[in-house]
Amino acid sequence: MRWSGYPINTVKETPAEAEVISHQLMLRAGLVRRLAAGIYTWTPFGLRTLRKVEQIIREEMDRAGALEVLMPAVQPAELWQESGRWEHYGPELLRLKDRHQRDFVIGPTHEEVITDLARRELKSYRQLPANFYQIQVKFRDEIRPRFGVMRGREFIMKDGYSFHISQESLQEGYDLMRDVYIRMFTRMGLEFRSVKADTGSIGGTASEEFQVLADSGEDVIAVSDGVDQYAANLELAPALPPKNPRAAATKPLQKVSTPDRKTIEDVASFLKISAYQTLKLLMVEGGEGGVVALALRGDHDLNAIKAQKLPGVASPLRMASREAVLAATGCEPGFLGPVGLKCPLYADHAAVALADFTCGANEADQHLTGVNWVRDLPEPVPADLRNVIEGDPSPNGTGHLRIRRGIEIGHIFQLGQKYSDAMRATVLDEAGKPVAMYMGCYGIGVTRIVAAAIEQNHDTAGIIWPEPIAPFTVVLISLNATKSEKVRKLSEQLYATLQQVGIDVLLDDRDARPGVKFADSELMGIPHRLVVSDRGIDSGQLEYRHRRATVNAQWPVDEVVNRLLAVHQRGERSSR
RNA sequence: CGGGAUGUAGCUCAGCCUGGUAGAGCACUACGUUCGGGACGUAGGAGUCGGAGGUUCAAAUCCUCUCAUCCCGACCA
Incomplete structure (x- = not known):
């Protein structure tokens, strides 16, 4: 072309x-x-x-x-x-x-x-x-x-x-x-x-x-x-349960005033604790009406796919309405917690492993601190409820997840x-x-x-096609061809030869300045570039450059076709 | 579907607040110069300012409606 x-x-x-x-x-x-x-x-x-x-x-x-x-x-x-x-x-x-x-x-x-x-x-x-x-x-x-x-x-x-x-x-x-x-x-x-x-x-x-x-x-x-x-x-x-056993309770259960602190982030910064020391409670619709509570560690995210597979939970997962939450707990969302809860409760493995944690008190503007399972509330039903995060152990046993x-x-x-x-x-x-x-x-x-x-193959100048899917394998840039008879002749000759040996070649025969041609060839991402110019012909060497290279190579004119065939075959092979 | 933003020349945008003859750069056409990393000069073509309605002597500009496009959100208690 x-x-x-x-x-x-x-x-x-x-x-x-x-x-x-x-x-x-x-x-x-x-x-x-x-x-x-x-x-x-x-x-x-x-x-x-x-x-x-x-x-x-x-x-x-x-x-x-x-x-x-x-x-x-x-x-x-x-x-x-x-x-x-x-x-x-x-x-x-x-x-x-x-x-x-x-x-x-x-x-x-x-x-x-x-x-x-x-x-x-x-x-x-x-x-x-x-x-x-x-x-x-x-x-x-x-x-x-x-x-x-x-x-x-x-x-x-x-x-x-x-x-x-x-x-x-x-x-x-x-x-x-x-x-x-x-x-x-x-x-x-x-x-x-x-x-x-x-x-x-x-x-x-x-x-x-x-x-x-x-x-x-x-x-x-x-x-x-x-x-x-x-x-x-x-x-x-899957998020694996933590290996270490739950720590022993060391702190007393206390109710603290947390006016208007409704999010984990707000509560944690207000009480000067980390999000992973808190427990959050999400209310979702039950499979046959009612609500189900899901407890997660404060820094973890609910995984809807996992949750909707639990018995008693509506599928697809739907968050409970404000009215339903109010009816079930007597409290607005933002201050919910598992202590004294009357609806069914699942707790993520990481939430089960918490000790001395902070959570909502089921009372407006109140949270509980120093909460401990067993001592302050019944042992919950454990489940895998959360998205894995960076650094979690791999479910297959070696390494960690990225x-x-x-x-x-x-x-x-x-x-x-x-x-x-x-x-x-x-x-x-x-x-x-x-x-x-x-x-x-x-x-x-x-x-x-x-x-x-x-997305995987580009730089600031443009696309860098993997060779097997590049629109062309080689771009042949002829410089000053309108004036130079010898450039025109050699370009045409190489163009014909490359086509004959089965290489997808694009001949840049436009009457444009060199900078335009170079920039376009890089934007277009064609893997191999060959420049035909008076300068090159006079020295017997043409410039070759791979799209990923930053400097030019000099190839003797009569070896150009064979060398292109060689790099092309290498390029096709390296990606298989 | 909810929220936000934008529609002006083929493209990227200014002009709108404060109403008064529609602009720039790129691209395009012609001529000249230039010619190895996105040239320069001169001249030129090109827009019913998304659409409809309204206000006004006068609307790209103000108001209403509408269409289109883009972004964010649609667990986080």
Whole structure:
């Protein structure tokens, strides 16, 4: 491709709408253009990277024996009514009517459609296992699209679905997909982790997310620094009970006046104690009416996912209303405590381990200090209620947890028979009896990967593409080509040769000043740069520079092609 | 959904408080100079000031409504 024929401008100024670096750079480099909130056009440069990501996915899926299909973006409501998700999916599902007033949706995912295909085509256990995938546009009407293509409403996803005769076979297919994902993301040059995840509303048993580690990520994950390599979504990471036994009581129980000190922070600073010496009490709705109290150490945060799994607690978790709290305790939120409490109580392990702690007195403007379990109130029911924090021991026993942020680029699930039951997708087994197929589901955020790769690979000058997904491998910058016949000739010759040997080369043949070309090539993040100039030709050496390098190398003119082939092969290999 | 903010040239923004002929930089066009790290000069094109209504002799500016976009929040007692 010739840069002179590429009519999309780069921009020096950062567009006001872009907050994260990947979004800023994608707009500045002209990779995408916004059409509406969360909806983007991909320009030729951006599309080249997108296609390379897709191609890696395709190659690895095909190699694993998966079959590519292409399903419709527009789907009839009947299928969604059949699976029950017409009611349950909520406002993220974009619904529309056709001219005959029939209901349709724009697919946010394709479990229904693929299950419909499977029940029509798959009749016998002999046809299993089967694995279908597609790379296709999805639409989810996000509450708040942001960060450019990272959380867009319309986006490209690779979604795959496998069908099995048994749970054992599903497990095998799932394990295979996990390996495939690791290989794909490694090939793309991404630093990522496989992370245990909550199965959430999709249901099913096993589930893992693939997270690209990046500070701008929207997900919080707990990663062990030990040899166990433990990694889990924050929602799921268990907090182990403290090993040391509870200390003995040393202080008397006392009531102190704490006017208007309603938060842990206020109380701690007012009484000149640390937040971890306090206990806070949260009131949530009970599963069958009433309220349930949850006690946490003052410096810890409630984990809603863990709490809503407790017997007697409403799921999904809802905080109790002010009225309900008042009715249960006779006290306003802000001064609640476990002493003399009449409703059911769960206490986090760390709260159970406290001695001589401070908590609300269930009386306006009053707190208790020197509180001790057993002596002042009954031993509580212990539970894991909190989010893990930096430095907690790893649940697998070695090392400690670090809290990192991640961008979810892939998610694999075992769906089991949820959809095949609802939609009667059965095959006959060896005994001739119908069995609902076991399903696996495997997603990858293709467009999001492009943004995630930039979040991980950039500097002040711009993008630094991992070689396998760079829009071009080499940029050939010709200086003063309009005047210099020899520069023009050599540039054209190298351009043709590089294309012949199969290297993606971009020829910067624009009639622009050198500074503009250098700056653009760096903004665009092309891994290898070669400069063709009169100066170079006269000395017999051309300048070469890798995007990550800070100085130029001099390459003899007639070795340029071979050397580029060599560094290119090295670049492709190093990221596998 | 709750809160906050912003809509003025393709982009980044000033002008609004205090109403009186719509601006700058970048980008774009032409010409000239320049030519190895985002050049300079001259000339030029380009905006129904998000939209509608109102107040006024007069509205980008004041008021009302509306649309769009962005940010924060939607456990923390």
